[in-house]
Amino acid sequence: MNSKNMKKALKAKLNDWLKSVDDANIKKEIEDNVIITGGAIVSLLTGDKVNDYDVYFRTKESLVKVAEYYIKKWNDGNHKRVAELRVNDAGQVKCFISSKGVAAEEDEKEDDLILFEEVEPEESEEDALETEKKDKYRPVFLTSNAITLSDKIQVVTRFYGEVDEIHKNYDFAHCTCAWSSWDNNLSLPQKALECIINKELYYIGSKYPLCSIIRTRKYINRGYTINAGQYLKMCLQLNELDLHNIETLKDQLVGVDSTYFTMALEKLESKKNEDPNFEPDNSYLFEVINRIF
Incomplete structure (x- = not known):
C-alpha cells in the first residue's frame, strides 16, 4: 500500500473508533493526540493483515482522560475484577487490576489467561455472532501497560509523548x-x-533490552532475520542491569505479554513480601522458571 492510501486507511480506522465514543471531550482528545506506530503500519506497507493498532498519546493529560474513560467502561460492565488508573510520581500511567495484574473479558468463562500478543485464537462462527451483538471498541483486556479494545485497538498506557519520545x-x-x-x-524513515x-x-x-x-x-x-x-x-x-532486582526484572518484561512471566513475577513478589531481605540468585530464578515454563 502506498503512503496516500495508508493515511486514508489509518484515518478511516480512527474515525470508525470515534463513532463508538459517547463523550465529546474524549472524542476530541483522541482526534487531537493519537499516534499510531509499530506493527500496524508495517502490515499496511506489506499488505498483510493488521493484528492490532498500537495507539499512543502525545500528552499525559490526554492519555489519562482516555484511559479513565475506558476503565469506567470496564468497571460499568460488571466484570469480576475492578480496575483503576494510577499515576505515580515519575509520571507513569498504569492500570491496576484487583487480585491479578491482568483482566480479560474471557475471565468470565475461563480463569487461566492466555494473553493477546502470544496467541491469535481462531474465532468460531458462534463466537463471531456473539461478538457482533456486543459494542464495538469496548475494553476487553487490561494490563498495567495497556487497555485493549475490541476491533483491534490497543491503547498503550505505559508510554506517552511525541513520536521521537x-x-x-x-x-x-x-x-x-x-x-x-x-x-x-x-513518517516512513529510510x-x-x-x-x-x-x-x-x-x-x-x-x-x-531483555524484552x-x-x-x-x-x-x-x-x-525476519537477525545477525549476531x-x-x-x-x-x-542488558549487562548494565541487575536482573536479580525484582523491580528491575519486572520493568524489563514490560512489553512481554506472557502469562508465564506474570506467574514467575508473582512468585518472586510473594517471596519478597514474606521475607523483605530475600534477594533471588540464579539458582532460585532457574528453579522458578523451570517450574512455570
Whole structure:
C-alpha cells in the first residue's frame, strides 16, 4: 500500500473508533493526540493483515482522560475484577487490576489467561455472532501497560509523548514508522523501510533490552532475520542491569505479554513480601522458571 492510501486507511480506522465514543471531550482528545506506530503500519506497507493498532498519546493529560474513560467502561460492565488508573510520581500511567495484574473479558468463562500478543485464537462462527451483538471498541483486556479494545485497538498506557519520545522505548528499526492524528502525517524513515523490505531486525537501542531479546522470537517466526551483532548490542545493554532486582526484572518484561512471566513475577513478589531481605540468585530464578515454563 502506498503512503496516500495508508493515511486514508489509518484515518478511516480512527474515525470508525470515534463513532463508538459517547463523550465529546474524549472524542476530541483522541482526534487531537493519537499516534499510531509499530506493527500496524508495517502490515499496511506489506499488505498483510493488521493484528492490532498500537495507539499512543502525545500528552499525559490526554492519555489519562482516555484511559479513565475506558476503565469506567470496564468497571460499568460488571466484570469480576475492578480496575483503576494510577499515576505515580515519575509520571507513569498504569492500570491496576484487583487480585491479578491482568483482566480479560474471557475471565468470565475461563480463569487461566492466555494473553493477546502470544496467541491469535481462531474465532468460531458462534463466537463471531456473539461478538457482533456486543459494542464495538469496548475494553476487553487490561494490563498495567495497556487497555485493549475490541476491533483491534490497543491503547498503550505505559508510554506517552511525541513520536521521537515514544520511539526511545522501541527496539527495532522496522517498527519506527508512525502516523499522527492531528495533522494526518505519516513518517516512513529510510532505515525502517530498508528493514521492512529485507525483513531484517536492526536493533536501535532500547530501555528494555531483555524484552527485545525475547521479542526476536516473534519476528523470527514471521520470517525476519537477525545477525549476531544485533544480539551483542542487546546483551551489552542488558549487562548494565541487575536482573536479580525484582523491580528491575519486572520493568524489563514490560512489553512481554506472557502469562508465564506474570506467574514467575508473582512468585518472586510473594517471596519478597514474606521475607523483605530475600534477594533471588540464579539458582532460585532457574528453579522458578523451570517450574512455570
